[in-house]
Amino acid sequence: MNFLVYDFEASGLAVAWDVPLQAAFVETDGDLRPLRQTVLRARLPAHVVPAPEALLITGLDPDRIEAAPLSQLELMRAIASILDAASPTTILGYSNLKYDDELQRHIAFRTLHPPYATSMPGFQRADVLIMLRAVAMLAPDAITIPVTPHGKPTMQLGPVCRANGIAFAEADAHDALNDVHATIALFRLLRERAPAVITAMMTNAHKSGPAGLLAGPGPVGLGLFNRMMPAGGIMPVPGNASSWAVADLTVDPAYLDATPEQLGELLFARGERPIRLVKTNAQPILLPWEMVAPDAQGEIPSAGHCQARLARIRGHARFRDNLAIALSGRFTGKEPSPWPDAALYSGGFISREDAITSRRWHEVAWDQRVRLGRELLGDVRLKAFANRWAWLESPEELSVAEREKGAAWFAHRLDTLEDVPWLTRPAALQRIAALKAVAGPAEPDRLRQLDAIQRWIAGRGRTFSQAA
Structure with missing residues (x-):
């Protein structure tokens, strides 16, 4: 199978609120020979305030961002086309499962594209950083x-x-294409120097690999941040088959008679956690125990002892029932976000009808997009996004009341002094002032860059608002 290696440079680290400004994709064959590459650059939407720290790290200056050829809608349409053309493939990056994939998922959601496209048939997902951690533990030489x-x-x-x-x-770092080529080179090196570990880890690039191990009869090796431990699958989380409850087999299961409430506390306890949650769709370091046992550190029970503990856990019917209750109620009482941007995971899956309407929304002119948003989209989150993009991109197609509502939303988004989860303009300007104070006169280039960012952030929203 081919690989699609990619990287984003973005306006910040808050995946529900920030956007990609640069994206690079390199498709390779199974031997990691490049077949084609694409670099995309996009402008910053007027309602998004970039994190000054992110601009300093990436070196993306305001003039370059403003001159980018693509809008966010055009960028995401181009990315959707790249994904469609590459399938079947394994998507690969560096720390992508924690950040880049989440950013892509959220911005796809906010631009009315399928947010879970890369989890559909035809795709596997792997992360070179996770595989590096596995090699560091299991083949340190x-x-x-x-x-x-x-x-x-x-x-x-x-x-x-x-x-x-x-x-x-x-x-050369923090340029998307340079990062992609470095990721490919490092992955090639890991495959050459630790082939057994990488081969085993690549079976976890699809959720069926870890799920099969956890459902198997014996202990498995689970990699934590810097150590391997024997573990055993207990059950998938009710309502989320991609998440499994897993027992730490170094811990005596004295918790088998615990109540659902007590088990809920154990799941998120500090320090020793006898029960952990493992995401099977995030390439966990999960390998056959016999493969990792020689490298396990600390006091490790014998294989027979681990097997006996796992049998006790799986054979205790009341414990399994109580754990299922604890897992089902772990988000009880948690208020969903009132903001549609942060409601990808709390608002349910997008219906088939809304998915069809969203696809149609990208194919028609703005007057028809406004009608689709008003009349056919049923999901309130997608309605909000459709209205947002219409106000930002083609306000003349909206009614006077819709334009006024959009202007009020825009002003609040940029300049509210309320405690909100996104970065506002006043908060960004405060960050810039703090960064200037730390830099001081000894760093003139950094101060010049901060001055340019400050002028840009202070002025761009006002200019857009007047034009709209």
Whole structure:
């Protein structure tokens, strides 16, 4: 199977609120030979305030962002076409399962594209950072993990590449295409130096691999941040088959007679957690126990002892019933977000009818898009997004009342002083002032960059509002 390796550079780290400004995709064959590459650059929507820290790291200056050829809607249509053309493929990145995939999922949702497209048939998802962690634990002689000046190991892409002979200058980092090529080079190196570990980890690129291991009869090896432990699958989470409750078999299961409330506390306890949740669709470090047992650290029970504990856990019917209750109620009492941007996971799946209407929405002119948003979209989240984009992109198609409502939303989004989950303009300007105070006159280039960002953030929203 081919690979589709990608990276985003974005306006910030808040996936429900920030947007990609640069995207790079390199499709390779199974031997990691590049077949084609695409680089996309997009403008920042007027309602999104970028994190100044993100702009400093990526080096994306305001003029370059404003001159980008694509809107966010055009960017996401291009990405949807790349995904369609690449399938079947394995999507690969560096820390992508934690960040880039989540960013893509949320911005697809907010631009009326299928948010779970990369989880559909035809795709597998893998993360080179997760596989690097597995190699560092199970084949430590195969890879060099660099150490910071403070004496702490680091797995940042640039330092890891340089420590292992891959040319990747710090000045080249945080450019999407450069990051993609560095990711490919590091993945190739891991496959060459630790083939058994990488082969085993690649079976977890599809959720069926980890699910099969957890449903099997014996213990498995579960990789935590820096150690392997024997574990056993207990059950999938009710209502979410991609999440499994897993028992730590180094812990005596004295909790078998616990109440659902007590089990709920154990799931999120600090320190030792006898029951953990594992996402089977996020390439967990989950491998056959016999493969990882020689590298497990600490006091590890014998294989027979682990098997006996797992049998006790699985054979205790009341415990399984109580755990199912605890898992079903773990979000009880949690208020859903009042903001549609943050409601991807709390508002339910998009209906087939709304998915069809959303696809049609991208195919017609703005006057028809406004009608589809008003009359046919049933999901209130998608309605809000459709109205938003109409106000931002083609306000003349809206009624006077709709334009006034859009203007009020825009003003609140940019400049509210309320405690909100997105970055506002006043909060961003405060961050810039703090960054300037830390930089001081000894860093003139950084101060010039912060001045440019400050002027841009302070002025762009007002200019757009007047034009609208």
